[in-house]
Amino acid sequence: MQNAHIRHMFNLLRYALILSLFIFLWKPATVCAQQIINMEEHDAKPYYFGITLAANQSNFRLYQAPVFLQEDSIMVVEPLKTMGFNLGLLANARLSRYFDLRFNPQLVFASKNLYYRENYPKPDTDTEKKIESILLSFPLQIKFKSDRIGNMRVYTIAGLKYDYDLAANARARRDDDLVKVKTTDYGYEVGAGFEFYFQSFIFSPEFKISNGIGNVHVKDPNLRHSNVIEKLHSRMIVFSIHLEG
Template identity: 50%
Template sequence: MLHIQRTKAKNLKSRAFFLVLFFTVSYTSFSQKVLYQEDHDNKAYYFGISLGISKASFHTHLSPGFMEQDSIMVAEPMNNGGFNLGLLATMNLTRRFELRFNPQLMFTERNIRYQLKYKDQDFGYQVDKKVESVITSFPLQVKFNSDRIGNFRVYMLGGGKVDIDLASNAKARKADDMIRINRFDYGIEAGVGFNFYFPSFILSPEIKISNGLSNLHDRNENLNYSRILEAIQSRMIVFTIHLEG
């Protein structure tokens, strides 16, 4: 089932990429010569909504104790899909630069797969530890915009974020057999996107990479699956559609 879910998520992202590519080529080739929303770049600020899908995982650092034990051979982070909903507020700084605030609610799951040397009576030689998360993310980004080509424009972005995991299990009483994850995280983001101007709105598909900088791991010395990990950091690739006004 895990293999099927990963395959479906991979196929979904491939289809989304080719759909955006096809739409970009078609739109720039057959778009009307009339410029839509010519005065949009003169607005001091504007708002929008966001809808996206993500591929999330952990980046793990093994502890020195990993070499001192012989029961766990491999601890491998797995890629898992998720989706996010958000709001958008953008302020014009200059002709090229904009400041954007994009708070989001993200639903995702990040797993770590362990390969065991000795067979477990319940799981065999392979154990998956699941971490389900409901994250409120608060990214603040700077956008660099290209010139408009008709009703089309490219932009790049970069910035930082603060995340709060509402489903954090670090303080859960029944989390002794789980990988415990702290509630707060912060990190950096970078991405690229496209603006397609329509008479009443702007459609902006975007892809970005998000890397957490803090150590999320609440280490548990009594749990072998946790003891062998020194640090855990978040990693995410997000494809988002913004509807801006």
């Protein structure tokens, strides 16, 4: 199952890269032939808005608890990588010629699953615990952009985020199968992308790494699947398409 998710992610990214490369090669050739600069006045706008569509691959960075080495009922605990998607809005404010301030709130559907190899109640049993998340994510980023090359430019982003998990189970009743996670998380984001200027909109493919800093694991020594985990930190790779006006 994990390999299938990973192959699906690579296929998605491959098609996105092919599309971006096609646009990158085709648009400058068009500019050179016709000398038309699209949306030339856009660079002077103090602010503008857009929408975001994205695919994500998420997992946990897992730290094992000391009790994991002291017992033999659970032999292996590992994070799994799974696919999800994002929907969001975008607000961009111009700070200077090369710097913008960007706010990109998103609704993120993700699943960070855990794999266990157990000796109890049956020996050599494989178990997968699904930890589904519906995140309200609020990233605030600084955007560093290059000069325009015809109807294209390159940019990088860096910033901080705050996440609120609508599906968190931290307050769930006791269940021996639970691995509880907190409602809130915070972290950092870094990435890079391209802006392709068309006559009436900007098409921006972007890759970014979005990682949590805080420990989202709610440790409960009474829950056997949770007891062997010390910390969980969220990890996410995101490919986004921004449509901006």
